[in-house]
Amino acid sequence: MKPFQQVARSLALAATASLALNAPAAPAPVVQSRYAVTERVTLHYLESGHGDGTPVILLHGYTETSRMWRPLMAGLGDGRTVIAPDLPGEGDSGIPADGYDKATMARDIHALVHKLGYRKVNLVGHDIGLMVAYAYAAQYPDEVQSVTLMDAFLPGVGDWQKVWLLRDKWHFNFYGETPLKLVQGRERIYLEHFWNDFAANPEHSVSEADRRYYAASYARPGRMRAGFEYFHAFPQDAETFARFARTPLTMPMLVLGGEKASGSFLITQATLIDTRVQGVIVKGAGHWLMEEAPEQTIPAITRFIDQVSPVQRSLRIAPAHPERTPLSRKQA
Template identity: 70%
Template sequence: MNIIRRVSRQLGAALVLAGALHAAAHAVASPRIEDRSITANGIELHYLEAGHGAGTPVVLLHGYAESSHMWLPLIQQLDDRRVVIAPDLPGAGASGMPETGYDKKAMAQDIHAMVQALGYRKVKLVGHDIGLMVAYAYAAQYPGEVESITLMDAFLPGVGDWQKVWLLRDKWHYNFYGETPLKLVKGRERIYFDHFWNDFAADPKHSMPEADRELYAATYAQPGRMRAGFEYFRAFPQDAQDFAEFAKTPLTMPMLVLTGEKASGTFLINQARLIDTNVQGIIVQGSGHWLMEEAPEQTIPAIVQFVNTPAMKWPLAPR
C-alpha cells in the first residue's frame, strides 16, 4: 500500500467524525463504493467505482485542489442504475505521477485508456475545473464514445475570448511552477490551497469543509504531488492550441453547463455554445466556484436529472 492510501485511510476516521457536521456538502463514503486501481497508458490510475445496471457508465473528473473524494455525494445519487467511475487524475490523489503528459489532451487519452481497459465503449462525462478540460478533450477526441457531457465552472483555454475569464484574476498561479515555487509551498500546502478554497467561493465560511481541506492538503503534500498539480497550469498554452483546433469541429452530444453565479457566471456557458450545438446552461445561484461544496442542493439534482434523461428527450425543460 503506498503512502497516499495510508494517509487517506488515516484521515478516514476524522472524515467520518466530521461527516455529521458537513452532511449537506459531503456524505461519508458508502460501503458500496469500491476503492480500485488500474494501469492505463503506463500510469497507475486510482479510482472509485460503484453501481450496476444497464445505464451508460458515468465518469466523474475532479478539479485542482481536490480528488475523486469530491464526488462521494454525487456517486450515491447516480449508482442505482449504472456503473459510476471517479478516477484521480494523473498526478492527483493516489494516481501515478508521470514526468510529462499534463496537457488535457494527453490526460484525456489516459482516462480513455482506463475506460477501455475496464471494458466500456460509451460513457457519460462530468468534469469540474481541470476535470472539465479533460472531459472536453475526451469528448473532442472520441465523440462517438460520449453520450453526454457536463461541464462545471471553470473555462476552456483557447476557446473564444478566454483570456477575459473571471478566474484569470488570479492568473499568477498559472505561472507558479518550478524549483522556487515548490520550495516556497513545501510545508505550507494548506496555506496555498486555502487561498483557492476561500477566494474562489462566494462565502469562505461556507466553502470547502474543514475535514476535506485537511484531506486534500495532506494528499497534495506527499512527494511529487505539488509539482504534478503545477503542471496542470503549465500546460495551458498547449491546451489553448489543442482546444482551438478541437473547436473547429463542434460537438453534437447533449451538454449541460453548470456555473457559479459568483464565479464564471455566463462565461463558460457562452464558451460551451462555441464548441457544442446542444447546450443547456444553468447558473447555480449564490455559489462560487466550488459547486459541489457550496450548493449541493442545486448542483446534485441538476446533474442527476441530466444524466438520467435519455438523449432522445433532450433538451430538458428550461430552468
Template identity: 70%
Template sequence: MRTFLHTMRRVTGALLAAAALLPSAHAANAPRAPQPVAAAAAIQSRTIDANGIDIHYLQAGHGDATPVVLLHGYTETSHMWQPLMTRLAGERVVLAPDLPGAGGSAMPASGYDKKTLAQDIHAMVHALGYRKVKLVGHDIGLMVAYAYAAQYPDEVESIVLMDAFLPGVGDWQKVWLLRDKWHFNFYGDTPEKLVRGRERVFFEHFWNDFAADAAHSVSEADRHYYSAQYARSGRMRAGFEYFHAFTQDADDFAVFAKTPLPMPMLVLAGERASGTFLIDQAKLVSTNVQGVVVPGAGHWLMEEAPDATMAQLVRFIDAPSSNSN
C-alpha cells in the same frame, strides 16, 4: 514508438510514486486524513494500468445504463464526488478516477496537457471494458472531459462542464489575465519550495477566494484531507503542471473547437464565479448546450450548493440521450 512512450511514462511514474512513499517532515505532521471510501461502503477503491500508468479510481453502482465518469479539479481528488456517486449508482456504474498526478494515481514525468490526460482516462475506461460513457468534469476536470469528448465523440453520450473555462476558446484571455489567476504561471522549483509544508496555506487561496462565502466552501475535514494528499512528495509539482500545460491546451482546444460536439452538454456555473462565461464558451464548441447558473454559488459547486448542483446533474445524466447509438 507509442508503446515505448507508454513504457517510459510507466517507469517514470513508478519512480515518482515510490518517492511519494518516503516520509517528509511536513507530511508527517499533517492532520490525519479521513479515509476516502469509509463514508460510503458501496464505493470501492481500485487501481488499473491504463495508457502506461497506474490510475486510481473509485467505483460504485451497477446496471445497464451508460456508465458515468466523474473528473475532479485542482486542489481536490476523486474524493469530492462521493456524495454524487451514491446518488447516481442505482442503475449504472459510476467511475471517479484520480487524474494522473493527483490522489492515488501515478505521477508521469510528462503528459499533463488535457489532451493526453483525456487519453489516459479513455484508456482506463476501455481497460475496464466500457466504451460509451457520460462525462462530468469540474475545474481542470472539465478541460479533460472536453478533450475526451472532442477526441472520442462517438463514445460520449453526454457531457457536463462545471465552473472554470476552456483554454483557447473564444475570448478566453479575459480569464487568463484576471488578477486572481496569477497561479497559472506559478510552477517550477521556486514555487515548489515556497509551498512545501504550506500546502494548505496555498490551497486556502482557492477554497476561500473562489467561493461565494469562504465559511461555506470546502469543509474543514476535506481541507485537511486534500492538503495531506497534495503534500505527498511530488504531488504539488504534478498539480502545477496542470496549469503549466495551458498554452498547449489552448492550441489543442482551438483545433478541437473547429468541430462542434454533437452530444448534449450541460454547463453548470456559479453565479459568483464563472457566471455566464463558460456557458458562452460552450456554445462555441457544442451544438446542444444547456446552461445553468447556480444562484449564490461560487466555484465549489459540489460543496457550496450540493443539493441544487446534484439535482441538476442527476436530472441531466438520467435523461435519455439522443447520442446513444
C-alpha cells in the same frame, strides 16, 4: 364490478401504496477503491453502482481528488456504474514524468474506460476535470453520450483571455523549482487561496475535514509538482482546444456556472464547441459547486444524465441492518 370486489381492490391498492411509502430507502451504493494499470500511468479510481445504463465518469479539479464526487455518486449509481478517477499525478494515481496537457490526460482516462470494458460513457468534469472531459469528447465523440462541464473555462476557446488575465489568476504561471520550494510545508496555506478566494463565502466552501484531507494528499511527494504542471500546460491546451473547436460536438452538454464565479462565461464558451448546450447558473455559489450548493448541483446533474441516459431503476428494500463500509484513506 361487485361492491365487495371494489372494496377489496381498494384495500389492496391502499396496502401497496402504504408499503411503497413506508419502505426503507434504498441503501446508497457501496463505493469501492480500485486501481487500473494503463499503458502510461496507473490510475486509482472510486467505483459504485451497477446496471446496464451507460457509465458515468467523474473528473475532479485542482486542489481536490476523486473524494469530491462521493455525494454525487450516491445519486447516480442506481442502474449504472459510476467511476471517479484520481487524475494523473494526484490522489492515489501514478505521477507521470510529463503529459499534463489535457488531451494526453483524456487519453489516460479513455484507456481506463476501455480497460474496464466500457466504450460509451457520460462525462462530468469540474475545473481542470472539465478540460479533460472536453478533450475526451473531442477526441472520441462517438464514445460519449453526454458531457457536463462545471465552473471554470476552456483554454483557447472564444475570448478565453478574459479569464486568464482576471485578478487572482497569478497561479497559472506559478510553477517551477522556486514555487515548489516556497509551497513545501505550506501546502494548506497555498490551497486555502483557492478554497477561500474562489468561494462565494469561505465559511460555506470546502469543509474542514476535506481541507485536511486534500492538503495532506497534495503534500505527498510529487503531487504539488503535478498540480503545477496542469497550469503549465495551458498554452498547449489552448492550441489544442482551438483546433478541436473547429469541429463542434453534437452530444447533449450541460454547463453549470457558479453565480459568484464563472457565471455565464463557460456557458458562452460551450456554445462555441457544442450544438446542444443547456446552461444553468448555480445561484449564490462560487467555484466549489459540489460543496457550496449541493442542493442545486446534484439534482441538476442527475436529472440531466437521467434524461439523456435513462436507466431501469430497481426497487430495492434496505436491509434492517445494512453493512457499513469502512472508510479507508484510499476510499476517501
